[in-house]
Amino acid sequence: MRVLPVGSDALLVEVSCGQEAQALHSELLRRRAAGLLPVEEIVPAARTVLLDGLADPDRVARELVAAEVPVTSGGEKRIVELPVRYDGPDLAAVAAHWGVAEREVARVHAATEFRVAFCGFAPGFGYLTGLPERFDVPRRATPRTAVPAGAVALAGPYTGVYPRSSPGGWQLIGTTDAVLWDHARVPAALLSPGTRVRFVPEQAGPGQQAGPGPGPGGTAGAS
Numbered sequence: 001m002r003v004l005p006v007g008s009d010a011l012l013v014e015v016s017c018g019q020e021a022q023a024l025h026s027e028l029l030r031r032r033a034a035g036l037l038p039v040e041e042i043v044p045a046a047r048t049v050l051l052d053g054l055a056d057p058d059r060v061a062r063e064l065v066a067a068e069v070p071v072t073s074g075g076e077k078r079i080v081e082l083p084v085r086y087d088g089p090d091l092a093a094v095a096a097h098w099g100v101a102e103r104e105v106a107r108v109h110a111a112t113e114f115r116v117a118f119c120g121f122a123p124g125f126g127y128l129t130g131l132p133e134r135f136d137v138p139r140r141a142t143p144r145t146a147v148p149a150g151a152v153a154l155a156g157p158y159t160g161v162y163p164r165s166s167p168g169g170w171q172l173i174g175t176t177d178a179v180l181w182d183h184a185r186v187p188a189a190l191l192s193p194g195t196r197v198r199f200v201p202e203q204a205g206p207g208q209q210a211g212p213g214p215g216p217g218g219t220a221g222a223s
Contacts, residue, residue, distance in 0.1 A: 003061045010052040011061055018046055018129060018157070022117050025049050025193060044118040044193045046127070079196040082161065084110070084152055086201065088172035090140070094154060097137050105173060106201065108135065114159055114197040119189065124163035124181025126191035133157065143169030150176045152199065161191075174199070 001024075002014040015021050025044040028051070031037040037060070040053025054060050086106035095102045114130035131154075139155045144167060147153070151162045153170035162168060163180035176199075180190050191197065 001064070003064050005057060005061070006050065006052075009054050009057055010050060011054065011057050011064070013049045013051065013064065015047055015049075018117055021045065021047050021049055022115065022129070022194075029194070045120070046118065079113075079198065080190060081198050081200050082152075082176045082178045083202040084174045084176045084199040086110075086174045088152065088174045090153075090171040091173045094137055094171050094173055098135060109159070109173065110199050110201050112198075114199075116191045116193050116195045116197065117158075118193050119191070121160075122163055122166060122181075124189045124191065125160055126180075126189075126193075126195070126197075128159040128191075128197055129157060131157065131159065137171050139169040140171060143167055147172065148175075150178070150180075152176055176202075 004012045004014065006012050013024065015024055021044055025042060028037060028039075028042050028049060032039055032042065037051075038055055039051045039060070041050070043050040043052065051057075051060065086102075086109070091102050091105060095105045098105060098108075100108075109131070112130045114128035116126040117129045119126050135154075136157050137154045146165055147162050147168035147170070149162055149164045151168075151170075151172045152174035153160050153162065153168070153172050155170040160170060161176060161178070161180055178190060179185075181188055182190075
């Protein structure tokens, strides 16, 4: 762990991997809720956690370094289920990269419980982790100029859902009608760091049997 100052009232905590960043984020949220960490914002990223709005960042930095804050896997218990149709234009390419049939891509993806590691790129876009490393896929060699809202996509170790139409180079494997960002909703973002996510097959795609997704949960938009 490395703790770096950012401006006059913030710290950036660097860790070695995404799993540690997620666990550290959960632990820091727990400490703030318990009144042990006075901070306004705790913002996770791929391998960092930003603490913003600290009254005494020097003291907090010393405590973090001295204590080597234990990272726990607790955190957010909420689960959001997103209905999905595995009908994406890159489904065949992903299946070929994995060395499986298209229906197996859908089966593996729907059987996985994901967790929002961090958010970025666009309002409402969450970077979801959960697939084993062997299922990493490269970005497209040529990004699309427009990816439709609701596209379920893969890139590297992440799954994401495009909250609005935008350019993008991720591999598109499906579609959801869930609204990822609604400024009239509180909170506006359906997915936030720490949220658990499952994709529930909505209807049959190529070679896929429709049916309910595995696992417990609520519905898209659950809070």
